[in-house]
Amino acid sequence: MKIALLGYGKMGKVIERIAHERGHDIVLKKGSKDSFTGLENADVAIDFSIPDAAFGNISACLNSNIPVVSGTTGWLDKYHEAAQLCEEKKGAFIYGSNFSLGVNIFFELNSCLAKMMGRLGQYKVSMEEIHHTQKLDAPSGTAITLANEIIAHSDYSSWAIGNPKEDEIFIDAKRVEGVPGTHTVTYNSPIDSIEIKHTAHSREGFALGAVIAAEWLIGKKGIYSMKDVLGL
Incomplete structure (x- = not known):
């Protein structure tokens, strides 16, 4: 080829x-x-x-x-x-x-979890993404894909990287030297938390x-x- x-x-x-x-x-x-x-x-x-x-x-x-x-x-x-x-x-x-093959499996896990959590209003979802300092866009495209899948199965209408409204998913976009890509989705309630995470070790x-x-x-x-x- x-x-x-x-x-x-x-x-x-x-x-x-x-x-x-x-x-x-x-x-x-x-x-x-x-x-x-x-x-x-x-x-x-x-x-x-x-x-x-x-x-x-x-x-x-x-x-x-x-x-x-x-x-x-x-x-x-x-x-x-x-x-x-x-x-x-x-x-x-x-x-x-x-x-990444692993991230695409992670997308599917995120979708399945979003479908289950969408019926449980006591949980608030948030996300964190960490990338190298050379990455030009924020949040990452991966984080946006994850957020959009959650939005499709919940009452959230959008996402935000600062001062989210009640119906927006907060994405904490961080830039750290040498980090290929880490994405975490967290559901928090007053009594417990559920978290899924993907960490890339290289490009x-x-x-x-x-x-x-x-x-x-x-x-x-x-x-x-x-x-x-x-x-x-």
Whole structure:
């Protein structure tokens, strides 16, 4: 498989190594100042860039009939435009707020717990997410995914990172040097607490999941998620 890497920071370099370990070739390594020359040689593209570049990267792939996997967060105000373009071009696209296989299992645990807790009004839910200081968006895309699933099964209407209203989930977004990603969901009542937590030990899990998603996307048409890739 020939892969175009759109975004060649720390994550891009880990993806490159894992892709090579799995027998794939990298035909384009695009940093923020590089062109798309070589994209046409790719079987699939993996975008781990920055919020301002993600939509342009995804659009370039879809316009070139290149399947694209994106793990960049902070650009979702344009997600519907990307989805519409994918449909118009009959392309293939996967977006994931987190490609870690473990985190996607965590998403399912969060959903199951939210369905059970939604009927128990004595519990108040809150979240904490901790990431490295280079992460540009806050809260993380993973935290937003977790919050939205809780909202879907409760009376909460939204989330907030400061001074939450009664119907908002408080997300405490922290930035600590060297932390790949930790997410905690806590339900508190006057008599007890219930907590689920996922801790990433390195970027390897995110990178491996992205490469697995790219392998899965080859030959497909449509808009997918990691739930499709993992059969969840």
